[in-house]
Every structure is written in C-alpha cells, then in structure tokens.
Amino acid sequence: MMIKAENINKSFGKLHVLKNINLEVQKGEVISIIGPSGSGKSTLLRCLNYLEKIDSGRIEIEGEPIAAMDQQGQKIHIPENQIRRICRKLGMVFQSFNLFPHKTVLENIIEAPIVVKKMPKEEAVALAEELLGKVGLADKRDAYPSQISGGQKQRVAIARALAMKPDIMLFDEPTSALDPELVGEVLSVIKALAKENMTMLIVTHEMAFAREVSDRVVFMDSGEIIEEATPEKIFKNPEHPRIRAFLDKML
Amino acid sequence: MSYTLNVTGFLLKGCIITLQLYAVTIVFSIPLGIICALAKISRYKFLKAFLEFYTWLFRGTPLLLQLFFTYYGLPVFGIRLTQEQAAAITFVLNYAAYFTEIFRAGIQSIDKGQYEAAKALGMNYRQTMWRIILPQAVKRVLPPTGNEAITLIKDTALVATIGMGDMLRAAKEVVTRDFKISAFIIAAVIYLLLTTVVVYVFKKLEEKYSVYD
Numbered sequence: 001m002m003i004k005a006e007n008i009n010k011s012f013g014k015l016h017v018l019k020n021i022n023l024e025v026q027k028g029e030v031i032s033i034i035g036p037s038g039s040g041k042s043t044l045l046r047c048l049n050y051l052e053k054i055d056s057g058r059i060e061i062e063g064e065p066i067a068a069m070d071q072q073g074q075k076i077h078i079p080e081n082q083i084r085r086i087c088r089k090l091g092m093v094f095q096s097f098n099l100f101p102h103k104t105v106l107e108n109i110i111e112a113p114i115v116v117k118k119m120p121k122e123e124a125v126a127l128a129e130e131l132l133g134k135v136g137l138a139d140k141r142d143a144y145p146s147q148i149s150g151g152q153k154q155r156v157a158i159a160r161a162l163a164m165k166p167d168i169m170l171f172d173e174p175t176s177a178l179d180p181e182l183v184g185e186v187l188s189v190i191k192a193l194a195k196e197n198m199t200m201l202i203v204t205h206e207m208a209f210a211r212e213v214s215d216r217v218v219f220m221d222s223g224e225i226i227e228e229a230t231p232e233k234i235f236k237n238p239e240h241p242r243i244r245a246f247l248d249k250m251l
Numbered sequence: 252m253s254y255t256l257n258v259t260g261f262l263l264k265g266c267i268i269t270l271q272l273y274a275v276t277i278v279f280s281i282p283l284g285i286i287c288a289l290a291k292i293s294r295y296k297f298l299k300a301f302l303e304f305y306t307w308l309f310r311g312t313p314l315l316l317q318l319f320f321t322y323y324g325l326p327v328f329g330i331r332l333t334q335e336q337a338a339a340i341t342f343v344l345n346y347a348a349y350f351t352e353i354f355r356a357g358i359q360s361i362d363k364g365q366y367e368a369a370k371a372l373g374m375n376y377r378q379t380m381w382r383i384i385l386p387q388a389v390k391r392v393l394p395p396t397g398n399e400a401i402t403l404i405k406d407t408a409l410v411a412t413i414g415m416g417d418m419l420r421a422a423k424e425v426v427t428r429d430f431k432i433s434a435f436i437i438a439a440v441i442y443l444l445l446t447t448v449v450v451y452v453f454k455k456l457e458e459k460y461s462v463y464d
Contacts, residue, residue: 051367081375088373098368102386102463112372115382144463164372 001063002027002168002199003048008057008067010040010047017043018054019223025168028197032210032231035220036246041203042095044220045170048201049090050083061086062167088116091161095173097153099145099160105132106141109160117164124163131159135189151182155189169193171202187213207250211235219243258425258434259441265421266441269407272335272417276342276403281396283343284350289380291355302351309348315409317341322413338410342403349399357392358384390460397453404445418442 003025010018017040025031033041046052048059050066056075059067064086068076100108109128113119119127132138135155140148145156154174161169171190175183187209194200194213204210210217210231217234219227219242226240238244291302309317322337332340361384369379411420418438425434 049371051370084373084375087371090371092368092371094364094368094371096364098362098364100365100368100383100387102390111382112374115378116373146464160372 001025002029002061003201004058004060005044005048006058008044008047008054008059010043010052010054017223018047021057021223021225023218023225023228025199025201027167028199029215030194030198030200030213031202031216031218032214033201033203033218033220034205034207034210034234034246035226038222039220040223041220042172045092045172045201045203049087049092049170051092061089088164089167090170091164091166091168092170093154093157093161093172093174095176097145097150097157097177099153099157101145104142104144105137105148105156108145108156109163112160113163127163128159131162132156134162134192135159136185149182150178151185154178154186158186158189158193168199168201171200171204173203173205175204175206205250207235207247219246221246255433255437259437261425262418262421262434262438262441265416265418266445268410268415268417269404269445272338272342272407272410273403275339276346276407277400279339279343280346280350283347284354285385287347287351288354288358291351292358306348306351309345310352314341314345314406315412317345318409318413334410334413334415337413338415342406346399346403350396353392353395353399354388357388360391361387390457393453393457393460397449397457400449400453401446404442404449 001024003023005021005023008018008021009016021040021044023044033044035041043052047054047067048061054067056069056073057067058065058069065076066078066083066086068078070076100111103111106125106128109131110121110124113124113127114121129138129141132141135158137148137152137155137159140152140156145153148156158169158174174190175186178186183206187206190200190202190209191213202210202214212231214231216228217231218225219234219238219240221242227234227238227243229238234243235247238247287302287305290298293299318338318341321332321341322334325332325337365383365387366379369383374383407417408419410417411423418441422434422438426432
C-alpha cells in the first residue's frame, strides 16, 4: 500500500472541505481525481504531502503515518523531521509550476538532491540532464524559468520532482494554468510516467486524459468522495446523478 | 586655486569620519536588519513584540534626538560613550530598524508557492529561507535599500551636532573663518560624488540580479 487515508477531515474556518475521506492507493496505480471546483480535490492532495494539516483522521505513506490519532480521538504528535523524511517519497507538481525563478532550469532540478539528499553535484547534474532529456528539454538546461513557455515550465517542474526519486507523484491540476496548445506536451510526459508504472494521483479537469491514463477515477463533490471506479464505469455508466451532471457540463 | 585645494584637503579629512561612520553603519545594520526581519516573521511572539516596539521607537523618533539621547542622555544613567561610539550605536540601531522593515516586507512579498515547492522537495525551513526565499527577496529589496544607503550619506552630517569633526562641520568652520561660501560648495560636490558612487553600486547590483526576469 502506497497511500492509505482513513476518515480524514479538514476545515478552513467554518468551511468543511474534506469530510471523512477514505482513500487507498496501490503501488503502480494511476488515480485521477475529478469533480467540480471547490470540491476539495486539491486540498486532499495537499493533505497527503502535509502542505495542509488534517483536523482528524489518519494518513499513512508506505505504512508510515504522517498523521494519526489515539483511541480517544486526540491527534498524536509526529516530529516534523520524521514527516519530512516520509513525505520525501512523494513528489508534487503544482498548477502554477512554482519553479525557483532565480535558478536556471538545471539548478532548479539539482537543488533538492544536493541540499536535501546531499548528493554530490556531478551526480545530481548527470541525473538532471537525464531527466531533462526525458521531458524533452535538454537544450533548456541553462535557461531561466522566465525564458521558457508554460508547458516547458511544467515539464521542468516534473523533472525537478522526479529528481528526488519519489515513489509516488502527486499532480495538482498540472495543465490548468496552460494555454490549450501547451496542454498536450505536459500530458504526454505524465502518460510516459504511467507507462513506467509510476504511482500517481492526478487532480485534473482533462476528462479525456483521465479516462485514458487512469486505473481508477475518484469523483469528489463538496468534500466527499461520491464514487470511485474504473474510468469506463465513471465515464460510461456513473451511478451518481451528480457525476452525470458534471460530465455533461465538461464534455 | 590653492585656496580651493586647501579647503578640499581639509574637508576630505572630515570626510574620513563620514566614511568611517558610513561603513560601520552599513556593515552592522544590514546583517542586524536581516536577523531582525527573520525574527519578526518567526513564531516567537515575545521576540516579535519586542521587535515591533524597537522598529516603532526608532522609526518614530528623529535620528537627531536619538543621537542626543545616546550622547547626552545616557551619561545620566551612568553610561558614558565617546562621540564615535555614540554615533555608531545610534546609526546602526536606527538604520537596522528601517532595514528590518524593508527586509521583512521583501521576504513576505515572495509567493507562498515558493515555500510549498521547497517543502514538497523535502527542504527544511532554514534551507528554504537561505536558498530559495532570501535570494529572491534580495532582488526586491535592492531599490529601497539603495534609498537608505543614499540617505545615510547625508544623515552622517548630523554627527556635527555632538561635536564630531565630520565633513559638514569642517565646511562650516571654514566658512565661518574665511567669510567665503566656497567650502559649502566643495562639500556639496563631495557629497554628490559619494552618492554617485552608491547609486552606481546599486545600479550594478540591480543589473546583476535582473538576469532572471
């Protein structure tokens, strides 16, 4: 089991964003999370790698808890550095790329391996060059993020996350900030990762892509998982009328 | 001509005091400002409250008053400082207060996505600050820091009021002695030359940091 989330709840003030969410992710699985805006998809993803702290429930990454409660329902304290170590198994790609603007493409990728993993620089550079080749941007290694297109930025962001050799990749609407003609190049990189059996959780509004790439599709609405099924089932024959209504609007 | 040269030489001697105070203030107040800015955005409530009081006090009262207080006021409490010590301490504390606020604003202007990206890559707070946030903040605070660096050159003239022989005081002595205002003009030219150097340095720094946008 790569990720196990049990009864997780999260509120922002009075807004109950995640309501008793349960989710399990197996090794090699590609899961798309779809649903209307504000349904809690991104928040769920952000809770899984501790960018947001859950209010209650339990989250395990490869068997190790990053959030847990005792029998009385009190949160158990887990040291920050332990959480940081566990969360290194997760790579994250953001909607707005979040590349480091003061560093070149290459420097963006080698930063964490050198600083966090204490990898020797030559090794990190070799790894970065290999990853840049993989996302088709070997010639952009010395460019600054401001000098490349959105699609290229997102591919660099993917390479940057992969440089930490994560077991699981989280994608938070990776193509939502892109011009339509640049969406394809990012999706094809993600598809290539799926072929390599990378475990992935993808929050997306690209329905055709979700259908093609996922083993399982999770539909969320107002903080709840409404249905979780194979793409065929969700897209052809969803049980819940809310899914049908959503898909009618999207397609 | 020889009069001008003589006066210039005399003023340049005073200028040394100006430059010494300038160097001491820059060298100490900028690091102090960075430390205070980091402390101000930390989670230590007492420290934050104390720094809030500090910047409020030093930005809210005239530098001249602070200088008088340090030099003429502190002896009342048994603390006796030389003119140089009083000037250096006052200037460092005063300028650090402004730098604290400039750097704090610069750090807080960095997008929170940068913190999230660093965190998602496994970086801790210290690594995130030193390697990701501060280098970007430096670029943003260069223009206001340059302003302060220019203001400081002229503020050093205030030390004449506690009897230090800086350039302005030297100029005034010459004018009083000779009944000629040329010393003031020469002093103005020297001040302008000094600010020109500072402006140039900051322009170069801004160019250096503009490579990535």
